[in-house]
Amino acid sequence: xxxxxxxILGLLAMPSAGCIARTGPRGLxxxxxxxxxxxxxxxxxxxxxxxxxxxxxxxxxxxxxxxFYAIQALERISGGETxxxxxxxxxxxQQPAIDRWxxxxxxxxxxxxxx
Numbered sequence: 001x002x003x004x005x006x007x008i009l010g011l012l013a014m015p016s017a018g019c020i021a022r023t024g025p026r027g028l029x030x031x032x033x034x035x036x037x038x039x040x041x042x043x044x045x046x047x048x049x050x051x052x053x054x055x056x057x058x059x060x061x062x063x064x065x066x067x068f069y070a071i072q073a074l075e076r077i078s079g080g081e082t083x084x085x086x087x088x089x090x091x092x093x094q095q096p097a098i099d100r101w102x103x104x105x106x107x108x109x110x111x112x113x114x115x
Contacts, residue, residue, distance in 0.1 A: 047076055071085050
């Protein structure tokens with residue numbers, strides 16, 4: 001009887017296992033590509049230059065889809081620049097372009113707004 005009760009309880013709990021609220025960082029700060037990609041799309045659509053430093057970091061992401069959306073966002077934010085970055089290249093081949101993006105960041109640092 002106790003075993004039957006435990007099995008029924010386990011079966012009832014299974015459907016709710018996927019309904020657990022997600023915790024941890026969201027958007028670009030998340031480790032989950034499913035969180036990062038929509039954030040990258042929004043950043044590109046809104047041309048949010050304040051997010052450019054985080055987006056440049058995503059050019060080195062292990063997930064090619066994240067890299068794809070990162071370069072798309074940077075291209076829109078920068079007005080069409082890519083610095084010859086290709087999301088499908090090897091990390092070694094991507095590094096010169098990433099270095100150019102880091103230089104771009106240094107040259108386009110957001111200045112604090114005057115009050």
